[in-house]
Amino acid sequence: MKGDAKMSLKNKVEGTKDQVAGKAKEVExxxxxxxxxxxxxxxxxxxxxxxxxxxxxxxxxxxxVDDLKKKIDKK
Incomplete structure (x- = not known):
């Protein structure tokens, strides 16, 4: 897994974790x-x-950005 993808996944997990923990605190x-x-x-x-x-x-x-790089490289 690339570094960017790993960081992105980690951040997404943290966001979900905050949502779940927040809901639990709200209900409590x-x-x-x-x-x-x-x-x-x-x-x-x-x-x-x-x-x-x-x-x-x-x-x-x-x-x-990746798509633009590919288009530029083709030229």
Missing amino acids: GKATGDKTREAQGKAQGILGKAKDKLEEAKDTVKET
Whole structure:
């Protein structure tokens, strides 16, 4: 696995982990009436989603650059 792909996968896993942990904290906060814990969970979940979107954008940019390099090399 290339270094970029390995880092991308690691970041995607971290994003998913944040979403799952955030949801657990949110549910815990709701169940116990702890509004602070619930808010922390929501924030962590949003952070996880943002990490996923960032990785998707990075992947798209990398693919576009790679495609452009191939086109230039053909000329």
